Amino acid sequence: MSSSFNPESMINSVVSNMPPSGIRRFFDIAAEMKDCISLGVGEPDFVTPWHIRDKGIYSLEKGHTHYTSNSGLKELRIEISKYMERRFDLKYDPLTQSVVTVGGSEAIDLFLRAVLNPGDEVLVCEPSFVCYKPLVQLAGGVPIAIETKAENDFRLTPDELRTAITPKTRVLVLPYPNNPTGAIMTRADLEGIAEVLRNTNIMVLSDEIYAELTYTDERHVSIAELDGMYERTVIVSGFSKSYAMTGWRLGYALGHPSIIKAMTKVHQYAIMSAPTTAQYAAIEALRNGDADISAMREDYNYRRQVIVGGFNAIGLDCFEPKGAFYCFPCIKSSGMDSNTFCETLLHSKKLAVVPGNAFGESGEGFIRCSYAYSIKNINEALNRVEAFMREIRK
Amino acid sequence: MANTLKSKILDILHKDCRISNEEIAKMIGSTTEEVAALIAELESDGVILGYGAKVNWDKAYGPDSVTAYIELRVTPMESLGFDRIAERIYQYPEVKSINLMSGSYDFGITIEGSNIREISSFISEHLATMNSVVGTATHFVLKRYKFDGVVCDLPENDDREVISL
Numbered sequence: 001m002s003s004s005f006n007p008e009s010m011i012n013s014v015v016s017n018m019p020p021s022g023i024r025r026f027f028d029i030a031a032e033m034k035d036c037i038s039l040g041v042g043e044p045d046f047v048t049p050w051h052i053r054d055k056g057i058y059s060l061e062k063g064h065t066h067y068t069s070n071s072g073l074k075e076l077r078i079e080i081s082k083y084m085e086r087r088f089d090l091k092y093d094p095l096t097q098s099v100v101t102v103g104g105s106e107a108i109d110l111f112l113r114a115v116l117n118p119g120d121e122v123l124v125c126e127p128s129f130v131c132y133k134p135l136v137q138l139a140g141g142v143p144i145a146i147e148t149k150a151e152n153d154f155r156l157t158p159d160e161l162r163t164a165i166t167p168k169t170r171v172l173v174l175p176y177p178n179n180p181t182g183a184i185m186t187r188a189d190l191e192g193i194a195e196v197l198r199n200t201n202i203m204v205l206s207d208e209i210y211a212e213l214t215y216t217d218e219r220h221v222s223i224a225e226l227d228g229m230y231e232r233t234v235i236v237s238g239f240s241k242s243y244a245m246t247g248w249r250l251g252y253a254l255g256h257p258s259i260i261k262a263m264t265k266v267h268q269y270a271i272m273s274a275p276t277t278a279q280y281a282a283i284e285a286l287r288n289g290d291a292d293i294s295a296m297r298e299d300y301n302y303r304r305q306v307i308v309g310g311f312n313a314i315g316l317d318c319f320e321p322k323g324a325f326y327c328f329p330c331i332k333s334s335g336m337d338s339n340t341f342c343e344t345l346l347h348s349k350k351l352a353v354v355p356g357n358a359f360g361e362s363g364e365g366f367i368r369c370s371y372a373y374s375i376k377n378i379n380e381a382l383n384r385v386e387a388f389m390r391e392i393r394k
Numbered sequence: 395m396a397n398t399l400k401s402k403i404l405d406i407l408h409k410d411c412r413i414s415n416e417e418i419a420k421m422i423g424s425t426t427e428e429v430a431a432l433i434a435e436l437e438s439d440g441v442i443l444g445y446g447a448k449v450n451w452d453k454a455y456g457p458d459s460v461t462a463y464i465e466l467r468v469t470p471m472e473s474l475g476f477d478r479i480a481e482r483i484y485q486y487p488e489v490k491s492i493n494l495m496s497g498s499y500d501f502g503i504t505i506e507g508s509n510i511r512e513i514s515s516f517i518s519e520h521l522a523t524m525n526s527v528v529g530t531a532t533h534f535v536l537k538r539y540k541f542d543g544v545v546c547d548l549p550e551n552d553d554r555e556v557i558s559l
């Protein structure tokens with residue numbers, strides 16, 4: 001072995017400085033533990049509806065095993081446009097305003113790489129999904145967290161936004177319905193945000209991957225629907241959550257043709273095209289999947305009411321999460337920080353939940369509990385939390 | 395009844411009839427009292443007819459139980475319309491279901507017995523001898539895969555990671 005070659009010194013400085021996800025160790029313990037039950041996953045427990053799987057299989061039978069066009073199958077992009085129009089009254093030209101990606105994840109990465117210049121600031125509402133900050137840094141940008149507050153039900157307020165904006169702000173990442181809090185932004189809430197953005201040059205990356213999973217009478221509203229917001233907004237969405245298709249790895253981005261064109265350039269060099277089988281399945285999902293979404297949403301809603309009621313009854317305050325499939329109870333009354341709470345709970349009750357601070361510092365004092373589980377599993381988990389809290393309070 | 399509290403209760407009970415009223419109330423955001431009252435109504439209106447476990451009998455008793463599906467052709471006589479014929483047939487406890495069908499036969503009947511002989515004697519003694527019956531065709535069930543919405547195999551284990559963000 002050559003002694004002068006040091007692989008560790010070869011790592012890009014942004015990557016080597018990335019926080020090595022402090023809770024990795026905790027994850028590993030949970031994964032190894034026998035009879036451990038979990039409220040820890042961020043994906044549906046449902047299997048992709050059969051008719052969608054069937055169309056994926058059929059595409060293989062027909063021999064559709066090649067690359068698609070870089071932007072994705074035209075048929076699929078047409079269906080995405082139709083969906084956006086019937087669901088949000090938003091018009092996107094299928095040929096110039098959409099790109100089909102490897103999950104919403106890739107769409108987020110493409111967008112940031114396509115628009116950021118070194119030093120550009122990106123405002124990231126927190127707590128939120130973990131990918132935004134590292135991807136901003138990899139793209140040369142500077143992530144700036146906006147800590148949303150429990151007393152505002154973890155919505156972004158116009159004041160918080162206004163205070164965070166500097167001359168270097170290029171992008172606001174708006175992640176609603178939110179993972180991990182379950183918070184949503186109503187049309188009225190979004191109007192306040194739009195008002196702050198209207199006279200700026202700031203773009204919005206609206207991560208609407210959970211758009212179909214809201215439990216209010218008014219369905220999810222996209223900020224792109226509001227006056228002056230369409231041109232500056234790129235919507236990221238996908239099939240993972242709404243159609244229970246996480247493993248297919250398919251998502252998309254929609255926005256102004258210039259931005260989408262730039263994103264497609266990056267996509268073309270880095271990825272070529274999104275998985276072909278998944279694209280055929282996704283066409284079926286958009287054409288005939290509305291009833292599946294309703295059925296799953298109804299099931300999630302049952303579970304949501306059980307878990308939120310359960311945490312509140314145990315005395316771990318839990319605001320009503322109106323979207324996604326997470327609740328975010330406050331565990332400050334335990335006297336522990338989030339990491340200690342989760343590690344102790346895992347060891348003493350064999351229950352895995354995720355510490356809230358994994359999603360940003362403002363998540364400290366909370367835990368994320370997914371309700372993408374059977375009612376039976378949820379009830380068993382609630383029993384364990386209750387027993388745990390009883391022991392602590394003694 | 396689409397999407398009313400009653401339809402939600404039916405959905406939930408159909409999947410799991412052992413769930414408590416209290417549990418249902420939590421799931422649908424109602425009270426135990428209201429759930430009890432709605433279930434009582436569904437029962438008295440004959441919407442809910444009973445509560446039973448969905449049993450995989452093959453597994454319980456091995457190959458000792460036999461299920462047959464019988465196509466029955468009849469000529470409804472003046473005093474015996476289809477309903478009267480069905481009423482006579484469903485009195486037998488061996489008959490698990492009977493439906494009036496469109497198409498090439500009139501009734502589809504499911505019969506359970508402990509062996510093939512028991513079923514064939516039921517057919518020859520009770521069904522074939524009925525005045526209005528003009529023909530039967532009997533099909534024995536070889537393997538059950540799914541019934542009443544439930545797959546007979548044990549459900550697959552959750553193959554998700556324990557934690558994912």
Ligand SMILES: Cc1ncc(COP(=O)(O)O)c(C=O)c1O
Pocket residue numbers: 042102103104105106129175178179207209237238239240246249250251559
């Ligand atoms: C808020 C949010 N955005 C994006 C993603 C990525 O989803 P995918 O890449 O599967 O489309 C997730 C997954 O957990 C998420 O929670």
